[in-house]
Amino acid sequence: MGSFTDIGVSAGINILSALGFLLAFAVLRIQPINDRVYFPKWYLKGTRSSPRTLGAFSKFVNADLSTYLRFLNWMPAALKMPEPELIEHAGLDSTVYVRIYLLGLKIFVPIAMLAFAVLVPVNWTSGTLETEKSVTYDEIDKLSISNLGKGSKRFWAHIGMSYVFTFWTFYVLYHEYKVVTTMRLRFLANQNRRPDQYTVLVQNVPPDPDESVSEHVEHFFAVNHRDHYLTHQIVYNANHLSGLVEKKKGLQNWLIYYENQHAKHPAKRPTMKTGLWGLWGRRVDAIEYYLKEIEELCKQEDEERQKVITDPNSIMPAAFVSFKTRWGAAVCAQTQQTSNPTVWLTEWAPEPRDVYWANLAIPFVELSIRRLLMAVLLFFLTFFFMVPIAFVQSLANLDDIERRLPLLKPLIERNSLKSIIQGFLPGIVLKIFLILLPTILMTMSKIEGHISLSGLDRRTASKYYLFLFVNVFLGSVITGTAFQQLDNFIHQSANKIPEIVGESIPMKATFFMSYIMVDGWAGVAAEVLRLKPLVMFHIKNTFLVRTEHDREQAMDPGSLDFYNSEPRLQLYFLLGLVYAVITPILLPFIIVFFSLAYIVFRHQIINVYNQQYESGAQFWPDVHRRLLIALMSSQILLLGLLSTQEAEKSTVALLPLPVLSLWFHWVCKGRFEPAFVKFPLQDAMVKDTLERAHDPTFSLREYLKGAYVHPVFQKNDIYERVAIDEEEKNPLVVTKRQSRMNTPVESKFTSSSGTNEGEFSRLPT
Amino acid sequence: MGSFTDIGVSAGINILSALGFLLAFAVLRIQPINDRVYFPKWYLKGTRSSPRTLGAFSKFVNADLSTYLRFLNWMPAALKMPEPELIEHAGLDSTVYVRIYLLGLKIFVPIAMLAFAVLVPVNWTSGTLETEKSVTYDEIDKLSISNLGKGSKRFWAHIGMSYVFTFWTFYVLYHEYKVVTTMRLRFLANQNRRPDQYTVLVQNVPPDPDESVSEHVEHFFAVNHRDHYLTHQIVYNANHLSGLVEKKKGLQNWLIYYENQHAKHPAKRPTMKTGLWGLWGRRVDAIEYYLKEIEELCKQEDEERQKVITDPNSIMPAAFVSFKTRWGAAVCAQTQQTSNPTVWLTEWAPEPRDVYWANLAIPFVELSIRRLLMAVLLFFLTFFFMVPIAFVQSLANLDDIERRLPLLKPLIERNSLKSIIQGFLPGIVLKIFLILLPTILMTMSKIEGHISLSGLDRRTASKYYLFLFVNVFLGSVITGTAFQQLDNFIHQSANKIPEIVGESIPMKATFFMSYIMVDGWAGVAAEVLRLKPLVMFHIKNTFLVRTEHDREQAMDPGSLDFYNSEPRLQLYFLLGLVYAVITPILLPFIIVFFSLAYIVFRHQIINVYNQQYESGAQFWPDVHRRLLIALMSSQILLLGLLSTQEAEKSTVALLPLPVLSLWFHWVCKGRFEPAFVKFPLQDAMVKDTLERAHDPTFSLREYLKGAYVHPVFQKNDIYERVAIDEEEKNPLVVTKRQSRMNTPVESKFTSSSGTNEGEFSRLPT
Numbered sequence A, B: 001m002g003s004f005t006d007i008g009v010s011a012g013i014n015i016l017s018a019l020g021f022l023l024a025f026a027v028l029r030i031q032p033i034n035d036r037v038y039f040p041k042w043y044l045k046g047t048r049s050s051p052r053t054l055g056a057f058s059k060f061v062n063a064d065l066s067t068y069l070r071f072l073n074w075m076p077a078a079l080k081m082p083e084p085e086l087i088e089h090a091g092l093d094s095t096v097y098v099r100i101y102l103l104g105l106k107i108f109v110p111i112a113m114l115a116f117a118v119l120v121p122v123n124w125t126s127g128t129l130e131t132e133k134s135v136t137y138d139e140i141d142k143l144s145i146s147n148l149g150k151g152s153k154r155f156w157a158h159i160g161m162s163y164v165f166t167f168w169t170f171y172v173l174y175h176e177y178k179v180v181t182t183m184r185l186r187f188l189a190n191q192n193r194r195p196d197q198y199t200v201l202v203q204n205v206p207p208d209p210d211e212s213v214s215e216h217v218e219h220f221f222a223v224n225h226r227d228h229y230l231t232h233q234i235v236y237n238a239n240h241l242s243g244l245v246e247k248k249k250g251l252q253n254w255l256i257y258y259e260n261q262h263a264k265h266p267a268k269r270p271t272m273k274t275g276l277w278g279l280w281g282r283r284v285d286a287i288e289y290y291l292k293e294i295e296e297l298c299k300q301e302d303e304e305r306q307k308v309i310t311d312p313n314s315i316m317p318a319a320f321v322s323f324k325t326r327w328g329a330a331v332c333a334q335t336q337q338t339s340n341p342t343v344w345l346t347e348w349a350p351e352p353r354d355v356y357w358a359n360l361a362i363p364f365v366e367l368s369i370r371r372l373l374m375a376v377l378l379f380f381l382t383f384f385f386m387v388p389i390a391f392v393q394s395l396a397n398l399d400d401i402e403r404r405l406p407l408l409k410p411l412i413e414r415n416s417l418k419s420i421i422q423g424f425l426p427g428i429v430l431k432i433f434l435i436l437l438p439t440i441l442m443t444m445s446k447i448e449g450h451i452s453l454s455g456l457d458r459r460t461a462s463k464y465y466l467f468l469f470v471n472v473f474l475g476s477v478i479t480g481t482a483f484q485q486l487d488n489f490i491h492q493s494a495n496k497i498p499e500i501v502g503e504s505i506p507m508k509a510t511f512f513m514s515y516i517m518v519d520g521w522a523g524v525a526a527e528v529l530r531l532k533p534l535v536m537f538h539i540k541n542t543f544l545v546r547t548e549h550d551r552e553q554a555m556d557p558g559s560l561d562f563y564n565s566e567p568r569l570q571l572y573f574l575l576g577l578v579y580a581v582i583t584p585i586l587l588p589f590i591i592v593f594f595s596l597a598y599i600v601f602r603h604q605i606i607n608v609y610n611q612q613y614e615s616g617a618q619f620w621p622d623v624h625r626r627l628l629i630a631l632m633s634s635q636i637l638l639l640g641l642l643s644t645q646e647a648e649k650s651t652v653a654l655l656p657l658p659v660l661s662l663w664f665h666w667v668c669k670g671r672f673e674p675a676f677v678k679f680p681l682q683d684a685m686v687k688d689t690l691e692r693a694h695d696p697t698f699s700l701r702e703y704l705k706g707a708y709v710h711p712v713f714q715k716n717d718i719y720e721r722v723a724i725d726e727e728e729k730n731p732l733v734v735t736k737r738q739s740r741m742n743t744p745v746e747s748k749f750t751s752s753s754g755t756n757e758g759e760f761s762r763l764p765t
Helices: A004-029 A031-036 A041-043 A065-069 A074-080 A083-090 A092-124 A140-141 A154-191 A213-224 A238-265 A286-310 A326-334 A364-384 A386-395 A396-403 A406-412 A417-449 A455-477 A483-492 A498-503 A507-528 A531-544 A548-554 A562-582 A584-607 A620-643 A648-652 A658-670 A679-695 A700-704 A718-729 A754-762 B003-027 B030-039 B040-045 B063-067 B076-080 B083-090 B094-122 B139-143 B156-188 B213-224 B239-264 B286-310 B326-332 B364-384 B386-395 B398-402 B406-413 B413-450 B453-477 B482-490 B497-503 B508-527 B531-543 B550-553 B562-582 B584-607 B621-643 B648-652 B656-672 B681-694 B699-702 B717-730 B758-760
Strands: A200-203 A229-236 A272-274 A283-285 A315-323 A345-349 B200-201 B229-236 B271-273 B281-285 B316-322 B345-348
Touching: A004 A031, A004 A507, A074 A386, A074 A584, A083 A584, A083 B030, A092 A140, A092 A386, A092 A562, A092 B621, A154 A620, A154 A648, A154 A658, A154 A679, A154 B717, A200 A326, A213 A229, A213 A315, A213 B562, A238 A286, A238 A483, A272 A286, A272 A754, A283 A286, A286 A700, A286 B621, A315 B286, A326 A345, A326 A679, A326 B156, A345 A406, A364 A417, A364 B562, A364 B656, A386 B200, A386 B550, A396 A718, A417 A455, A417 A562, A455 A498, A455 A620, A483 B030, A498 B083, A498 B621, A507 A562, A507 A584, A562 A584, A562 A620, A584 A700, A620 A648, A658 B364, A679 B083, A679 B213, A679 B621, B003 B030, B003 B621, B030 B531, B030 B550, B040 B550, B040 B584, B063 B550, B076 B584, B083 B094, B083 B584, B094 B139, B094 B156, B094 B562, B094 B584, B139 B281, B156 B562, B156 B621, B156 B648, B156 B656, B156 B681, B200 B326, B213 B229, B213 B398, B229 B699, B239 B286, B239 B406, B271 B286, B316 B326, B326 B345, B364 B413, B364 B453, B413 B453, B453 B497, B453 B621, B482 B681, B497 B508, B508 B531, B508 B562, B508 B584, B562 B584, B621 B648, B621 B656
Parallel strands: none
Antiparallel strands: A200 A315, A200 A345, A229 A315, A272 A283, B200 B316, B200 B345, B229 B316, B271 B281
C-alpha cells in the first residue's frame, strides 16, 4: 500500500490531466468549426443546420474573449434541463442511464459520511500496526481494517456498519427500481401512437405444404385471434440487396461530388481513372462514368428486389403481425399460441429502428445449439483469454521477425529501439485485444440470435461484466492470470476462496484508487473532449467531405454504447461496496467519479449522443441485478476477510447478509420486473379506449403499412423520421427547445445560416 | 465390501420376505372380508357395492381352492388394462406416475446389458487387486472399477461408456417427455367441459374504498376483458364454519347409530351419558339428546353462515373469475393485468377439488417473507436435523429418566432390559422423525402459500428429494452426519468434494444393494399387502363402524402420495446412474425393483388408490429435472473418482458431460415445459369452436354457478361427483368397465349385492 504522499502525487497528476481535458474541451467547444463535433444532437434534431458564428468575423475561430472566461459554464447548463424535458429530448434510455451515476451518489455519499464518522476513527485508534514493529505500514493502512488486531472486538463495528450499508443500499435500490418503473410506465402511457404498440413479432412459423408463409400467418391469426388480428408484414432475407443499395449510395456521392466540381469550373469536364482507387486505368469522363455505373446498378437492384419479393426462398419464416388494438397485441405477445412451444413464438415487436434484421429466422433447435456454443466460448474467453494472447505475443517476438524479414535486421538491432519494442509489443497486443473485446462479445451476442439491437446491447453487457469482474476485479486482487486463479480456486476449499480474495483486498486499495483516477476521472474527462471524433471529423472534413450528405456522415455523434459503458461503470459500484467497510478512504474517489461522470454524461446526452433505438429503460433489471451481485460479492468478501482475522464467531453474524440480498433480489424481481417484460392489459385497454374516443375514423391499417418493411425497401429513412415526428408533434412537456438553442454560453451568438455551406464544400477533397 | 456370499444371504432373506408379503397378499385379497381393503377403487367408482362371495357358503372366507392355485394371477391382470383405459379409470396423474417405473426399466435394461457386455469383462480381467497383496478384496470388487490400477488405460472404456449411457438417458428422457406432453395435451383436449377450463383464480385484489371486493372484481374484468368476462365467485374465509359442519356430521353419525339400535330393539330406548366419552355424567335418552344437539348446532351453523356471507371481513381479496370462452380464460391466465405486478395476480384455477382453500388470501409481501423463512428452515432441517434429534435422544437417556421417575428404577435396572432400551431408544426417536418428515415438509409447503393440493405435493417432493439426496445418499457414502459433511465440504476445495464422494462410492455398493433389497423389494411387496389399512379397516369395522357411511370412511383407499413416494423413487434412479459405470453389478437389483414396483403400483392404481385431484401430469417437469440432477451427479462423481485414479488427462474428457446435461435440461425446458404451465390459445380456440357448433344453447353461467363455492356451502359433495360424472358420460375410449368388474381371478364369482349390508351393520360396535 502506498503512503499518503504517493496517493497525493498520483491524484495530482490525474486531477491535472482531467483538468487539462476539461480546459481543452471548454476552449474547443466554443469554436464554430467544432460545432458539429460537440453539438451533433441539435443538428440531427433539425434545430440547428450550421454553426453559430460571431458576427462576420470568423466562421472557424471564436474571438469573443468573454466566452473564454466562462469556460466551465457548460456544467451547470448540463444540469439545468429538467428530467421530463430530458426524456423528451434524449429518450428514456439515456435519461435513465444517467440516473445510474446519480444512484452511485445516492448510495455512496451517505455511506461515506457514516464510514468516516464511525469506521475511520475505529480503525485509526486501534494502533495495532504501530505496536507490531515487524510490519511495515503506511498512513493509509491505519485508516483501513488492517489496523485492527486479530480477534479484536472492534470488528463488531464493521459488522454493524455492513448491515447498515446493506440496508441503505436495499432502500436506495428499491426506491430507484420503483422510480424507474414508474418512469417507464408513464413513458409508455404517454407515448403517441407507434407501430410497435400494435405489433407482435412471430418467429418460427412452421412450413406448410399448401400455403405460403404469408397465407399461413394470415390464416393462423385470423382464426386464433379472430376479433383482433389486423394485418401482417412478411420478413424478407434482403442482405444481398442491402449490399447493392449501400454501393449505389457511394456511387451517387461520387457523382454529386463531380457534378459540384463541374458546376464550379464549367469549362473543364472532370475526369478520373477507372482502376484501383483512381490511380490506374483508363481516364474517362467522371460524370458520364458514374451515371452509367449507377444506371447499371439500378438495374441490378431492381432485379434483386424482384427476386427477393418473388422467390419463396427469400421469405423468412417470421412475420410482424399487427392487431386492431393494443390489447390484442398485448394478449398475443404474452400467450402461447400452439401446443408446440417451439413454433409460432410471439413476442413484442421491437421498434422498427431497433430490429436486428439478420437474426429473424433462426430455428429453435439451432438457437439452443448456438447459445450452448457461445456459453462455452464465453467461459473460455473469460478464463483462458491469455492463451491466444500469449501465442500472438510469442509470434510478435523480435527475433522471430528478424529471422523472417532479414532486411529489417539492422533497424531492429539498434539496442534502444529493440528494448522499446520488446517492452511495448506484448502490452500492445493485449491492449488491442481489450479494445476489440466489446466488439467480440457483441458478435457473440449476434450469433446467439437476439432480434433487437437493445437485446444485443443487454446481453453483451452481461458478458462484458463477467469478463471485467473476473479479469479486472479478481485479477487485480489476486495477481495472476484468470486461468491460474481458476486453477487455484478449483484446488481451494469453498470457504478458502473468499478468504484468499478477502485477505488481499485491503492491500489493493491504493491500486484501485489509482485505477479510479486514471480510468474514472481522466477517462470521463477525455470522454467529454471527444478526441477521436474531433480528429476524425476534421480529417474527413478536410480530405473526404464532398457533399452535404458526407458532412452529415462525418459528424458521428456516437451513442451511449450501453454494452461497453455500463459494465465498466458497474465496476465502480463493486469497488465502492467492497471497500466501504474495509478501506473507507477509497469512497471519496468513487464519489468524485460519479459526480463528474454524471455532469459529463448528462451534457453528452443533451448535446452529442444520438441513440439508435428507444427501449424504454428495458435494461434496468440487468443494472439492478449487477448491483446486487456487487453487493453480495462485497458481503462474501468481508466474510472471507473477517474469518482470517480470528473473529470467526462474529463472522457468523454476517451470514444472513447474502441470504437477505438474494431474497431482496427475488422480491424486487417479482415486484418490478414484469413491468419491463410484459405490457399490462389494463394500460393497453385505457390507451385503446382513449384513442377510439379521440380519433374514431383513424385508419390503422394505412398507418401500419410499411412500418416494418425492411429498410432497403424504403426509399428514404422514412421510418426513422416518423418516430421522431410523432415525438415532436406531441411532446411530453411543452418544449423549450427553441430557447435552448442558445445555451448560456452561446447566448450572444447570432445564428447566420446558409453562408457556410459553400465554404465547406469548397474545401479541397 | 461384502463377498458374493454375504450378498447372496442378504438377497435370499429379502427375496423370501418379499415373497412372503406377496403370498400373504395373494391369500388375503381373495377373501371377501378384505374386499374393501384391496379393491376400494371399485367401490368408490360405484361399480361395486359389496364383496363378491362364493355362492352362499361364506361371506368372510374364500373356500374355492382353485383360486388359491392362481394366486399370482393379479400380476398379468395388472398389466392388462391398456393405457387409454387406465387414464380414464385412474386419471392421467396416476398413469403417468406409473410410467416413471417403466422409464426406469427403459433406461437401465439397455445400460445394464451394455455394462455387463463391456465394463464387467474389462474390470474382471484387470486383476490389479490380485497383484496387490496388501489389499483385502472381495469377489464383487473384482467386477467394479476398483479392480483397475491407478492410471490404467482401461479407464477409457468407462469414459466411453459414460458417454453412451448419458446419450442413451438423454434419448429416453427426451422421448418420454415428448410422450408425456402429448398425453397431457390429448388429455386436456379430450376432457369434457369442466369449470376450471373457463376459470381463472385472481389473488391480491387491491382494496377499494368505494366498492366491495365483488363489485371491484366485476368492474375490473368487465372493463379489461370486455368481450370475454362472464361471472365470478367470491372466496369466503369459512374455516370456522367448516369446523361446525364437521362437528355436525359426527353428531349425525351417532344419531343414526342410536336410531339403528332402537330399530333393532324397539322395546328399549337407547340411553347414554353426557360426560367425557360417555363414561361420566347424567344418563339421558340418546336419540332425544342428539336431536337437540344437532338442532342447536344447525342454528349455530346458520348464524355462522349468515355471518360469513354478510360480514365484509370474511370476504378474502381473491376470486374465481369465469369467462365466456376457454380462449378468454387462457388469455387472462397468461397475461399481466395491471402495471403493479403484485395485485390482480391471475393464474389458471385448479380443479375445484384441488383447491387448497386456506391459502387463497396471502398478500404478496407476506408470501415472499414466508418463502424466505421456509427456505432458511429447509436448509437447517436438511443439514442440522441431527441437532434436535440428538437433544431429544439425550432427554430420553435412561439415567435421566431414572432420576426423574425413581419408581421405575427397579424395572430399568434389570440389565437385559436396560441395554435393549438404551440401544433402541435413540433409533426410535430418529425413526419417528423420519416418518414424520414428509408431513413436516408438507406443512412447510402449506406455509409457503401454494394454492392447490397438486402444487403442495410438487413443492414438498422437491424438499424431500433434497433431504434424501443429502442425508440418505451423500450421508451413506460419507459416513457422518450431514452437519459434519457440510463442515467438511466447506473446508474442502471445490474439486475435492466430488473426489471424496467419488472415492467412497465403489466401497458402498454392497450397502446400497442391501438398501435396494430392503427398502425397494420388500418395501414394494409390503405396499401391495397394505398391512396398515388392512389392520385399521378390521379394527374400525369391529369396534367403530356404526353406519354405512362409517364403513365408507373406514375404507381408506389412500392415494399415490406423490410428495412422499416420488422422491424415494428418484433415489433408485440416482443409485442406478451413479453405479452404472462404477459397479454395474448393482444394476440388476435396480431393474428388479423397477419391474416389481411397476406391476405393484399399476395394480394399486387400478384397484386401490383414489387420487384427490387430477393435475394432468403437471409434475412431469419436476420428475424430469430430478432425473437430470441424478444424471449430472453421476457424471460429476465419476469425474471425482477418476481424478483420484491418476487418470487426470482422461478425466478431462468427462468435462463436457455435465455441460451437455445442463444444456439438455434447457432444451427440454424450452421445448416441453410450457405445455405444463400454459394453455395454448389455438387449442382453446378449437375447443370453443367445436363446443359452440355442438351445443349452441348451453348456459355456461348456469353451469359454472356454484362450481367454485367453498365446500361447506355445498350441501353434499356435489362438486366431486360432477367431475366424475362428466368423465363417465364421455370416456376417452369406449369403456370396458362393466366387463372388467370380473378381472381374471374373480371371473367365476357371481356378484350378489345387497345382502351384506345388514350383515355388516349388525357387527358389534
